[in-house]
Amino acid sequence: MAQFDEARIRENVAEHWNELVELLNQKIALKSISAQGIAGEQMKRSADFVAEQFQKLGVDAKVEQAVTEDGKPGAWEVIGSLVVDENAPTVLLYAHHDVQPVPGPEGWTSEPFVGTVQGDRLYGRGSCDDGGGIIMHVGALQALGKELNVNIKLFIEGEEEMGSPSFIPFIEAHRDEFEADVIIVADSGNWAPEIPSLTTSLRGNATCDVHVRVLKHPVHSGQYGGPILDAVTLASMSIASLYNENGELKVPGIASQEPVGGLQQDVTEESVRKDAGIVDSYKLAGTGSLASRLWTKPSATVIGFDAHPVEGSFNVIAPEATYRLSVRTAPEQDPNEVNAALKAYLESNAPFGAEVEVTPLEAGRGWAMDPTATATKDALEAMREAFDVDPVNMGQGGSIPFIPELQRLFPKAQVLVTGPEDPQSNAHSPNESVSLPGLQKNVVAEALLLAKLGADDAR
Known part of the structure; x- marks a missing residue:
C-alpha cells in the first residue's frame, strides 16, 4: 500500500477516537426518527448535522430534499463529493441518518436518545443502525486526511427505515453524483464484535x-x-x-x-435458539447448514x-x-x-x-456479492489487518431493497456491504448498542480499504 501503513492509520484513528464517540453521541441525541415524517424538521436537522461533519473533512457535502414518486416532498438526503485525482478510482460511501422509533422505555436500561457507555458498548437508538456506519465513513476520511488517494462520492440517506420511497426518483435525478467504481454500504454488521465480516448476500x-x-x-x-x-x-x-x-x-x-x-463457518443452533427465544420443544425446520437456511x-x-x-x-x-x-x-x-x-x-x-x-x-430483488472482485479482496485484506483475525463472511436473511437497485442502476460498480453491527447490537430493538472496540477497528478497516483501492493499478 502506497504512502500509508496500518500503524499510521491506527494512530490517526486513536488520536481522534474520543471525538468520534462524542460525534456519535450527538447524532443519537438528534432523534432522527423518519417514522415521524421523512420530510420533518427533525430529519432536516439530522441531515444538516451530518453534512457539516463531512464538510469539515473537505467533502463538498450538501442537503437536498427528495421527491417521492407521487410528487410529494420526500426525505432530506446528504450528497457530496471530494475529487483528489481525476484519474483515481471513485468510491461512493453510503449510510443512512434516520433511525427507528422508540415506542416506549420498556426494555431499555438507559435513555434511548442519550449515548450511554456500559462496559465496552455504547447504547442508544441509532448507535449501530446507522450512526455507526456514518462514523465509519467520517473516521476513515479523517484518518487518511490529505493522503486520501481515491475520489469520494457521498450519499447519506434519510428514509432507509421507511423503505426508501424517494430513493429511486432521487438517484435518477442525480445519476452523475452516484456513478462510482466501488460502492461501500456501511449498513450491515460483523460475525462478532472482534470478528469482521463482509455481507455476501441478501435475500429478496x-x-x-x-x-x-x-x-x-x-x-x-x-x-x-x-x-x-x-x-x-x-x-x-x-x-x-x-x-x-x-x-x-x-x-x-x-x-x-x-x-x-462458500460457507466459512456455520451458525450454531444454540445461538439461534437463544437469540430468537425458541421454546425448548421446537425442532428447527429445514435441512442443510443453518447458515443456508437463514x-x-x-x-x-x-x-x-x-x-x-x-x-x-x-x-x-x-x-x-x-x-x-x-x-x-x-x-x-x-x-x-x-x-x-x-x-x-x-x-x-x-x-x-x-x-x-x-x-x-x-x-x-435480493443481492449477491461478487467474491472475485478486486474490491472484495481488498476489503477482506483490510479487515484482516484491522482486526488481526480472519474475517468470517456471512449472508443476511433479510432484504435491503436499495442495494440491488444500486447494482441495477450501476452494474459496473463493485458493491461492498459492511457495517458496525454484531449479534449483540439489538438494532430496531430496546438497548440498541455498538461495540466501541469493534467500531474503532471498523474505522481502521475502512481507511485501509480506501487506501488499497487507490493503490490498485488495475480494476
Whole structure:
C-alpha cells in the first residue's frame, strides 16, 4: 500500500477516537426518527448535522430534499463529493441518518436518545443502525486526511427505515453524483464484535395475498359442519401444502441457493435458539447448514390473517378467509418469478376445490456479492489487518431493497456491504448498542480499504 501503513492509520484513528464517540453521541441525541415524517424538521436537522461533519473533512457535502414518486416532498438526503485525482478510482460511501422509533422505555436500561457507555458498548437508538456506519465513513476520511488517494462520492440517506420511497426518483435525478467504481454500504454488521465480516448476500422478498372462499354466505356449523370445511381450515391446509415433511418449501419454481462465496463457518443452533427465544420443544425446520437456511434458502411467513376473532365468535362456518404470505427469496432469483410460482401452485392446488385467488403484491430483488472482485479482496485484506483475525463472511436473511437497485442502476460498480453491527447490537430493538472496540477497528478497516483501492493499478 502506497504512502500509508496500518500503524499510521491506527494512530490517526486513536488520536481522534474520543471525538468520534462524542460525534456519535450527538447524532443519537438528534432523534432522527423518519417514522415521524421523512420530510420533518427533525430529519432536516439530522441531515444538516451530518453534512457539516463531512464538510469539515473537505467533502463538498450538501442537503437536498427528495421527491417521492407521487410528487410529494420526500426525505432530506446528504450528497457530496471530494475529487483528489481525476484519474483515481471513485468510491461512493453510503449510510443512512434516520433511525427507528422508540415506542416506549420498556426494555431499555438507559435513555434511548442519550449515548450511554456500559462496559465496552455504547447504547442508544441509532448507535449501530446507522450512526455507526456514518462514523465509519467520517473516521476513515479523517484518518487518511490529505493522503486520501481515491475520489469520494457521498450519499447519506434519510428514509432507509421507511423503505426508501424517494430513493429511486432521487438517484435518477442525480445519476452523475452516484456513478462510482466501488460502492461501500456501511449498513450491515460483523460475525462478532472482534470478528469482521463482509455481507455476501441478501435475500429478496415476494409478498402476496391469498383469498380462500368456500361459501357465498355463512351457514350454521351444526347444520352443515362435516362435509363443508370452514375457510380458515381450508386456508390453513393451503399454507401447509407449501411445505414438505422437513418444513422446506416445495413449490415448483421457487429456487434454493447455497451461501455465496462458500460457507466459512456455520451458525450454531444454540445461538439461534437463544437469540430468537425458541421454546425448548421446537425442532428447527429445514435441512442443510443453518447458515443456508437463514441466508440463502427461501422461507415463507404468514404475516397476516383475516378471520373472525375468538372473542365474539359463534357457531357458523366461515365462508372466506385471507392470509398474507411473505417469502424471502434466494438472493439471485427474480422475486416476480416467485410470486408467479405461488399463484400457479396455490390456485391449482386448492384444498377440496375451494376458490383460491392469489394477488401478488411487493417484489424486491435480493443481492449477491461478487467474491472475485478486486474490491472484495481488498476489503477482506483490510479487515484482516484491522482486526488481526480472519474475517468470517456471512449472508443476511433479510432484504435491503436499495442495494440491488444500486447494482441495477450501476452494474459496473463493485458493491461492498459492511457495517458496525454484531449479534449483540439489538438494532430496531430496546438497548440498541455498538461495540466501541469493534467500531474503532471498523474505522481502521475502512481507511485501509480506501487506501488499497487507490493503490490498485488495475480494476
